[in-house]
Amino acid sequence: MSVIQVTDLKKSYGGIHALSGCSMTFEDKAINGLIGPNGSGKTTLFNVITGYETADSGQVSLRGQDITNAKPDEVFEQGIGRTFQITRIFPRLTVLENVHVAAQRQGFVAQARGWDSAAERERAMEVLEFVGLARLAPEIAGDLSYGQQKLLEFAFITMARPSVILLDEPAGGVNPSLLRHISDRIRALNSEGVTFIIVEHDMEFVMRLCDQVLVMHQGSALTSGPPEQVRSDPAVLEAYLGTGPKEGS
Amino acid sequence: MTATEIAPVGAASPQHVPYRPPRAVRYGATAGLLVLLIAFPLVLPNPTVTSIGVFTMIYLIAAIGWNIFSGYSGYISIGHAAYYGIGQYTVALITIHAHLPGGWGLFGLLPVAGVVSALASIPIGFLLLRVRRHTFIVLTIAIMFILQLLAFNLTRFTNGSGGLTMPFPTWTGNFFNMPFYYVGLLAAVVAGAAAWWIRRSKYGLGLFAIRDDEERARGLGIKVTRSKLIAYAASAFFVGIAGGLYAPFVGSVYPQFAFDPTFDLAVAVLVFVGGIGTLSGPVLGALVLIPLQQYFYLQFGNANLYLIAYGVLFILILRLLPGGIVPGVTSAWRARLVARARARQEDTRPEDTGLKDDAGQKGRA
Numbered sequence: 314m315s316v317i318q319v320t321d322l323k324k325s326y327g328g329i330h331a332l333s334g335c336s337m338t339f340e341d342k343a344i345n346g347l348i349g350p351n352g353s354g355k356t357t358l359f360n361v362i363t364g365y366e367t368a369d370s371g372q373v374s375l376r377g378q379d380i381t382n383a384k385p386d387e388v389f390e391q392g393i394g395r396t397f398q399i400t401r402i403f404p405r406l407t408v409l410e411n412v413h414v415a416a417q418r419q420g421f422v423a424q425a426r427g428w429d430s431a432a433e434r435e436r437a438m439e440v441l442e443f444v445g446l447a448r449l450a451p452e453i454a455g456d457l458s459y460g461q462q463k464l465l466e467f468a469f470i471t472m473a474r475p476s477v478i479l480l481d482e483p484a485g486g487v488n489p490s491l492l493r494h495i496s497d498r499i500r501a502l503n504s505e506g507v508t509f510i511i512v513e514h515d516m517e518f519v520m521r522l523c524d525q526v527l528v529m530h531q532g533s534a535l536t537s538g539p540p541e542q543v544r545s546d547p548a549v550l551e552a553y554l555g556t557g558p559k560e561g562s
Numbered sequence: 563m564t565a566t567e568i569a570p571v572g573a574a575s576p577q578h579v580p581y582r583p584p585r586a587v588r589y590g591a592t593a594g595l596l597v598l599l600i601a602f603p604l605v606l607p608n609p610t611v612t613s614i615g616v617f618t619m620i621y622l623i624a625a626i627g628w629n630i631f632s633g634y635s636g637y638i639s640i641g642h643a644a645y646y647g648i649g650q651y652t653v654a655l656i657t658i659h660a661h662l663p664g665g666w667g668l669f670g671l672l673p674v675a676g677v678v679s680a681l682a683s684i685p686i687g688f689l690l691l692r693v694r695r696h697t698f699i700v701l702t703i704a705i706m707f708i709l710q711l712l713a714f715n716l717t718r719f720t721n722g723s724g725g726l727t728m729p730f731p732t733w734t735g736n737f738f739n740m741p742f743y744y745v746g747l748l749a750a751v752v753a754g755a756a757a758w759w760i761r762r763s764k765y766g767l768g769l770f771a772i773r774d775d776e777e778r779a780r781g782l783g784i785k786v787t788r789s790k791l792i793a794y795a796a797s798a799f800f801v802g803i804a805g806g807l808y809a810p811f812v813g814s815v816y817p818q819f820a821f822d823p824t825f826d827l828a829v830a831v832l833v834f835v836g837g838i839g840t841l842s843g844p845v846l847g848a849l850v851l852i853p854l855q856q857y858f859y860l861q862f863g864n865a866n867l868y869l870i871a872y873g874v875l876f877i878l879i880l881r882l883l884p885g886g887i888v889p890g891v892t893s894a895w896r897a898r899l900v901a902r903a904r905a906r907q908e909d910t911r912p913e914d915t916g917l918k919d920d921a922g923q924k925g926r927a
Contacts, residue, residue, distance in 0.1 A: 363781060385780040395781060403774035406767075407581075414771040415782040416764075424765040451578045469782065 315376075316341035316477055316508045317362060317393075322371035324357055324532075331357040333532035335371070339477075339525075344499065344509040346523030346540070348516070350553050354532040355512045356398060359479050363395045364388045375477070390417065394470030395479035398512075400462045402469075404455030408446060411454050411465055412437040415472035437472065444468045444498060460491045467498065477508045484515040496522050520544060528552065577907060579899045582892065595845070596751070603743050610860070612739035616811055618852040619746025620804045621829065625836075625844035626753040627800025628829050630760060631793040633839040636773030637691070640826045641702030644709050645798040647820035648682050649675035649805025651713065654726040654815040664729035664810065669745045672806045679802025680795040687794035691787060694776075703823070710821035725816035728809055742811045749807065753800045758841055760796070769793055773839065801829075824869065828855065831872050835879050837888030846887055851875070 837843025883890030
């Protein structure tokens with residue numbers, strides 16, 4: 314069963330076609346890996362799905378519902394959370410406040426009430442506990458190390474219990490023990506039914522973690538399948554390494 | 563969810579040192595300051611001194627209001643004189659056309675001045691808030707000058723450069739400044755309460771998130787356009803009230819003093835000096851700088867020498883305490899406590915705290 318389906322998505326910047334008719338299906342409750350060489354359109358696809366970029370044409374749907382070109386806040390309310398390639402937290406707020414930003418409230422009166430309601434605080438401490446940052450809750454987030462900031466970003470997108478989480482290079486610049494910790498957290502959430510779509514260049518990380526791997530090349534889908542199958546697909550090797558000299562030429 | 567078994571890198575628990583002074587200190591200081599401000603004109607009833615007090619209150623209201631938008635959301639407006647002017651003209655025009663006498667009744671127009679300013683700010687904000695940072699700053703200045711030009715040229719409405727003259731109250735002597743001072747103080751307290759309320763609300767947390775990273779905030783469900791517009795209108799409301807208090811106090815309204823670029827600079831500078839985005843920063847900035855400005859004015863006449871003093875002070879503050887006095891002092895105070903806590907910790911258990919050394923000019927002190 315699919316959770317997010319993109320159909321014939323196109324997005325150009327001037328003469329550059331970042332997405333050129335990309336069609337993909339991400340499986341529900343699975344850990345989907347999205348790989349491809351630099352410039353293949355992975356981050357643009359993330360941006361279009363999450364509303365940070367508008368598609369020139371094509372369609373994005375979440376469980377059959379059209380969410381093409383919805384705004385980022387609407388996409389988040391629909392239950393899709395994302396992280397960025399370069400970690401983006403709120404550096405001048407405390408760790409706890411960072412997590413509370415993502416707690417959703419509707420209506421004027423709810424917005425006017427204090428930010429740290431008891432129920433939200435309990436949930437916030439729970440997600441901080443989950444990633445191992447609970448003890449740093451009162452600290453200013455900008456004072457955290459890079460790895461801790463990555464965990465914090467991961468923590469606050471889980472605050473509103475999204476059903477789909479898009480991670481853009483979670484392994485970038487992360488040491489092996491932290492990477493194990495992150496994989497472990499991803500698996501734990503996945504076992505509770507959260508779908509993941511992960512853009513990552515660390516092939517070992519992707520192959521070990523993902524149930525399904527989708528490959529992008531030059532703005533469109535190249536192939537998809539279980540990690541083992543994708544790993545040995547000649548088309549994937551060709552996309553990454555380029556076409557070798559043909560025999561006899 | 564299950565608690566993690568693996569401790570992430572560098573998460574050894576440091577003893578947390580609060581970023582702000584204890585609540586008792588903060589509340590005590592606020593109460594003490596309030597008592598001082600209430601007692602001030604009774605102790606020093608000299609009109610020259612109390613007139614400095616009235617100007618200080620006018621700027622205090624404006625600074626608190628300006629900080630609600632620019633300090634909390636990070637969008638620096640150098641054009642809030644637009645609402646200072648609208649507040650002045652609102653009070654003056656209503657007074658003149660309704661033939662109201664000078665005196666206590668005019669203070670009833672202050673909320674009207676605030677509401678008119680806030681209403682005017684909504685379409686303006688709707689246009690301006692589509693752009694960010696530097697472009698936003700430039701456009702705020704442009705809007706202010708457009709309104710000034712309108713005030714000069716819509717002569718049937720504003721009497722152009724001839725200005726409008728307000729009826730004076732019948733109060734005399736030492737008492738004259740008192741009503742303006744106390745009404746100004748009341749308005750400043752209301753503005754301060756609003757700033758405090760917003761700061762601790764869920765809505766306010768969203769504004770601070772916008773200040774730090776607007777796109778990230780959008781991706782967490784914050785309605786950024788609506789949030790910024792509400793803050794913009796709230797700040798216009800209080801700046802409009804400041805203008806509404808100024809007009810009857812000086813007794814006249816002129817385009818160049820209503821839509822006054824030096825007002826914008828003064829408000830921005832005093833909030834920066836005190837500590838932008840903090841609750842106490844605008845208060846400290848206004849209470850220190852406006853009396854200084856008035857002193858320069860009284861000493862050296864209308865030569866705008868205070869602007870040179872402001873410039874020097876601004877450069878000094880940026881060099882020495884880049885976040886302003888309040889964040890600078892609190893972070894220095896905290897750095898001492900952190901050093902002390904670390905020394906204690908090292909005595910018992912030498913371990914990395916996992917935090918950077920720099921306490922930083924951060925926080926919402």
